[in-house]
Amino acid sequence: MITAKNIWKRYNDQVVLERINISVNEGEFVTLVGASGCGKSTFLKMLLGIESPSTGDLLLDNQPIRTEPDSDRGIVFQHYSVFPHMTVLENVMAARAFARKGFSGYLFGQAKRDARTAALEILEQVGLSHAITRYPHELSGGMRQRLAIAQALLGKPRILLLDEPFGALDPGIRADMHQLVLDLWRTYKLTVFMVTHDLKEGFYLGTRLWVFDKVRHDPQAPSAYGATITYDLPIGKIDTSLYEQIDNQLRPVIIPDEPSMETPTHD
Ligand SMILES: Nc1ncnc2c1ncn2[C@@H]1O[C@H](COP(=O)(O)OP(=O)(O)OP(=O)(O)O)[C@@H](O)[C@H]1O
Numbered sequence: 182m183i184t185a186k187n188i189w190k191r192y193n194d195q196v197v198l199e200r201i202n203i204s205v206n207e208g209e210f211v212t213l214v215g216a217s218g219c220g221k222s223t224f225l226k227m228l229l230g231i232e233s234p235s236t237g238d239l240l241l242d243n244q245p246i247r248t249e250p251d252s253d254r255g256i257v258f259q260h261y262s263v264f265p266h267m268t269v270l271e272n273v274m275a276a277r278a279f280a281r282k283g284f285s286g287y288l289f290g291q292a293k294r295d296a297r298t299a300a301l302e303i304l305e306q307v308g309l310s311h312a313i314t315r316y317p318h319e320l321s322g323g324m325r326q327r328l329a330i331a332q333a334l335l336g337k338p339r340i341l342l343l344d345e346p347f348g349a350l351d352p353g354i355r356a357d358m359h360q361l362v363l364d365l366w367r368t369y370k371l372t373v374f375m376v377t378h379d380l381k382e383g384f385y386l387g388t389r390l391w392v393f394d395k396v397r398h399d400p401q402a403p404s405a406y407g408a409t410i411t412y413d414l415p416i417g418k419i420d421t422s423l424y425e426q427i428d429n430q431l432r433p434v435i436i437p438d439e440p441s442m443e444t445p446t447h448d
Contacts, residue, residue, distance in 0.1 A: 215393030
């Protein structure tokens with residue numbers, strides 16, 4: 182379904198990603214982990230089509246990924262914008278209006294009725310039926326992410342892209358959201374790519390886990406090399422020592438503070 186052939190991504194003279202070669206089948210749930218700034222979101226944006234590889238090919242069903250939004254792909258970010266003056270239902274219907282070709286900003290007649298029916302259906306799926314008349318400021322963080330997921334799923338995408346969608350949520354709410362995402366993945370037979378900072382979350386949710394990391398460093402030119410996929414693991418088939426190894430690799434290196442020259446050191 183998705184194939185990446187020797188992808189490199191550069192911003193000006195900064196190499197962000199290099200030598201990405203992968204193949205993903207329909208229905209896989211891929212979780213992406215790696216140090217901050219190593220290009221995970223950039224990879225998701227290439228899958229969405231709002232960024233393109235600098236070199237190499239990124240293919241969906243053997244065709245280059247289209248650079249305009251279409252119903253194949255939906256995305257949820259950690260923080261996202263809603264229309265504050267619109268209710269939950271109106272926000273989801275607005276997502277439909279934006280997704281329509283030749284967008285005019287408004288839906289009329291049958292198109293509006295269809296959008297309302299589709300929006301109500303997806304809001305029920307994400308557990309927001311009871312809140313359709315609420316405004317965004319009346320929603321909890323978890324409910325807001327449910328709304329974001331409803332918007333992303335409205336066009337019935339085949340691919341759902343999740344960029345740290347639960348990073349800002351409390352642990353209990355996160356557990357509910359994990360269940361929701363797994364239910365939606367199974368119900369809609371989605372292919373999911375999810376960036377997370379939480380390795381445990383990555384192992385729990387995914388069928389496959391990718392670790393992004395830089396394997397080449399030039400201290401004189403820190404931007405000369407990018408990250409690549411250093412581990413591509415089928416989940417459920419690896420032993421715990423490897424888990425610990427990756428966990429250690431992802432831990433930020435803590436540099437001790439230099440002792441201050443002004444602080445007296447004598448007792
Ligand atoms: N549009 C852009 N123009 C220039 N540089 C960019 C652009 N987008 C991203 N970058 C740079 O590319 C690198 C990778 O960013 P990206 O957001 O993909 O990393 P990430 O792994 O998702 O990080 P995090 O885990 O902190 O979200 C960063 O150094 C970032 O500054």
